[in-house]
Amino acid sequence: MIEAPDLSLAALAPLLFVFGAACIGVLVEAFWPRESRHPVQVTVALVGTLGALVTTLLLTVDFEREITAAGALAVDGPALFLQATIAGLGALSLLLFAERALDPARSAFVVSAAVPAGSPRDRELLTVQRVQTEVYPLATFAIGGMMLFVAANDLLIMFVALEVLSLPLYLISGLARRRRLLSQEAAVKYFLLGAFASAFFLYGLALVYGATGSVRLGDIRSASLAGGTDVLLVLGLALLVVGLLFKASVAPFHTWTPDVYQGAPTPVTAFMAACTKVAAFGAILRLLYVAFGTAEWTWRPLVYAVAIVSMVVGAVLGLTQTDLKRMLAYSSIAHAGFLLTGVIGLGAAGDGSGLAATMFYLLTYGLTTLGAFAVLTLVRDGDGEATHLSQWAGLASRSPLVAAVMTLFLLALAGIPLTAGFTGKFAVFRAAIEEGAWPLALVALLASAVAAFFYLRVIVLMYFSPPAGAERGQGPTVGVPGMPTTIVLAITATATLALGIVPGSVLDLAERAAIFVG
């Protein structure tokens, strides 16, 4: 007789919402008439993610930490905070997916991915007004996987969630309508390297299982307390960490990031940069502090080192980039390093201010980077988005509002005071210094200074250079965004400013949420 596991449906509601929406999306894809499918899919996906956002927020009212689903899921402060973040950012990304006013072909996604790029049929389809709607259920599944990822209390669930979030991402990064060769290349690279990395994660899982007899995070913790740290466990930890650092695009596991960010359709890049980062760091925090919190001394030097490498690689390589998407990818690598600074600031007992700081940073970074990529979708030339730096020269004279909004996001990414980026950086650096990691904070400050250079370069270019291609009348055009992108830009810009000027309440919230169950 097998006992049914206890399921707290209330605690699972956010996940059920998203996965429910994803499944309905698949059904809609199969049965709804094609002509009216797009609005239905968008509605289903938005209802799912926003429903998840609302239910997570409802869960925080009168909230009790608990471990549910036969111990597989931990519904605690960090899980809810990060789930809410992912659901919110995911909903915003879906709005970017749904933008139809910018591209002359009415969508950023290819109509039929199976048609070879550049073939006559492909060119024919380029002018067809049909849109592709498979991306919505796929993205919704990815969002569900991410939300599961940050709540996983069990390495196996973590692995499954990792795959559930990755597989749809591999697919949708190959679905760009324009520059399909780049997009397909990005998908292949992302897929092969992602599969490679998850194999490492899985082997780590197996070794930890061998060492402790369980894959439950709590059991690993007690086993490592009782039995000390044997080679098997440490090797397992190393491989698990490799898998997670890959997803978080931390150097030296960052190599896929620039290529994939550049090649993928920009809305997808925005989605990856914002949501995947949150999910990956949620899992890193949970793994390191719930399962290996007692063996903190083993991994602390390692995190220290990769944080430095990541900050330096991201900041230095970003300097010579000429493509904005690629530059933002290197920025994302540098930010992963800054986030690890917050992980270090978590403190030996996991009670430092680092957890709250890291979660807050994830929220601010997600909003800012999403906004920055959203601006990228606006500036276009004949072949889709105009992402080359030179095409942005003198943008301010043509479109001051777009330039101003981009400036805000770039300043936030650079961590200039009165933007969300500053508050986030301040919080994580302070947490690191509190834990005595001031050399790390110092490197982080230097890396921020170097990175600030390439953000400011874009601003200078937008404001002080003669407009690109103006004399030949063939500069890029700034598209008028439709409702979805406008909403995204308004929300992200407002939040970036608000979290910079009055971050108090959200910081409080992060602080109150910052206790793991385990």
Add this chain to the structure above:
Amino acid sequence: MTLTYYLVLAAILFTIGAVGVLVRRNAIVVFMCVELMLNSVNLTLVTFARATGTIDGQIMAFFVMVVAAAEVVVGLAIIMSIYRTRRSASVDDANLLKY
């Protein structure tokens, strides 16, 4: 016969897979090497299940198989699409994005 042999075999398989990813050019073969790595993990899991006397490892092996199957679906689709465009499945040919 001790269980260690199985573990060592699995480790060797994992290494062969990892090295295969590095040295093979054909995307399909690279992908198969990744699958080899996953299956070596399955072997490890089952061995540990035996060693610890729990059933969890065997169940996990099933999970891994399902996930691997899903991965095959996605992976082959992606490789197919790029193959149709480029008429080549060599991973070295897809080299537009760099630096």
Add this chain to the structure above:
Amino acid sequence: MSEVLPAEGLLGASWLLIALPLAGAAVLLLGGRRTDRWGHLLGTATVVAAFVLALLCTFQLAGLEERSADVDLFTFISTGDLDVRAGLLFDPLSAIFALLITGVGSLIHVYSIGYMAHDPARRRFFAYLNLFVAAMLLLVLGNSFVALYVGWEGVGLASYLLIAFWYTRPAAATAAKKAFIMNRVGDVGLALAIFLMFAQLGTTSYAGVFGGVGTLAGGTITAIGLLLLLGACGKSGQFPLQAWLPDAMEGPTPVSALIHAATMVTAGVYLIARSAPIYDLTETARTVVMAIGALTLLIGAIAGCAYDDIKKVLAYSTVSQIGYMFLAVGLGPAGYVAGLAHLLAHGFFKAGLFLGAGSVMHAMNDSVDMRRFGGLWKKLPVTFVTFGLGYLALIGFPFLSGYFTKDAIIEATFDRDDWLGWTTGGIAVLAAGLTAFYMTRLMLMTFFGRARWEEGVHPHESPSVMTAPMVVLAVGSVFSGALLVSIFPLSDWLEPVFGEPEEAAHVIAPATIGIALTVIMLLGVLAAWLFVGRREVPVTAPVRVSPVTRAARNALYADTINESLFMRPGQWLTRALVWVDNRGVDGAVNGLAATLGGSSSRLGRAQTGFVRTYALGMLGGAVLVAGALLAVTAG
């Protein structure tokens, strides 16, 4: 410092002072071309409104018993033991600055309506001006060093944007870059000072820092004082960071008047006066402040003699006058009030002089070469009179504003009665003579003598929208000195900030100093008349053949004197400095940039685009990670 009370009534709304011009800037920048038609009016209106508000606030402040109001705005960050609040402090010191900024700012906004009337980018100009006013008000109204720093960077940005306003001119772009870089050097000092305060005291609010500074070690206080001074030198164009200010004249003239004469460049003086409780505790830092002030005022006065560019002469004059203010605030309690009085008076007459120069340029097809002026007094009567009054005020003509305020500084310097006081006082007196010389030379070359205009130039008086502000400023230049020193003594108004004024020692009787200064001033005027006024001014600067013979032959020519005495060593010095700059400063900066850029491209080559290379990197990373973890566990 007196007790700080929460603000009530109108003072509670003093944040509007900053918000109004900021909103103006935002509307103008974001509104785009739609606002072209009325943008300049909106920009002016916000500043005028801010001025009215500042006046009302000041009246209310005058009625308060404590004469200080703390305006709590919001909590910036509050986590654990750290509580950073953003707020404003409206006290007598910030009040006079707020009045100066919005008052002179309003006049210059009005003037710019006329001056920029034909510039296609007038709206952008007003947006930047508004941005500047907002940042400057934040700088003086903030209640913590962090708020000051934010304002400080804000005015730096606005200044950069405005210098580079005509960015198509290479000189403007270069000047803007130079200003930006030299200001950054100063800003590093300010930032370090703030970090040091925060590290030592855990707070950066004025109340907290000034309350706790007494508990610090002497060395730390001196370090903070010197770092603050570095910041002040950068912003105020003081030695050794003075070179950007004359170059900054590439910006439109109203900018030179507002930012690079009346307000922003005095921020350094504000910083030191505001940090009085810190400087009161460190004699060393104050001595350095005095020395830098004295050195700069001399350098500025000498350089002022050598230029033919009307705006550059005025710019060096600004450098020199701010030197006087530094000298004064370096004196400590005896000098704060004198320095600030000079600052206010200078705000009037220098702004007036720049606007006058702008009016002259307006008449002369934007030429700035004084050799091509001459005889303009008949053509530009209003400009001539207002400029003349500003000129008299600047050289310290008796009973005009400069006379009172400069006199007070020199008096206070001699009152120290030690070698430093005598040396710096002597330099100040000497420079007063030089000031009279170069300003008279400027007057003579511009307004008197034969007309040496280029062909096709038909001077005409500027429209009334430009002359009206000049008249107001001229009235200010005449009366502000007497007003501030005798009628409404500034020392009484500032008493809550700097305490009861001390009874002056009067080592030399004030009347003696007054007379001596007047004599020196007259000597300077006479010398200028001898060298410049009596003879024809060559249209082009004399070309040097053999400097020694030429100097001997033409010794009476002021320009030759300038050249052989000042310009030549100046050029050598400049060359040396340029060399140091190229090899040292630029070298370091360029070297760093090259290193980073080089390593960037080298590292970038690792990003080959080959999946297999990436996989190898990951595998290598994984091996390293595993190895590191094993090493840590084993070790």
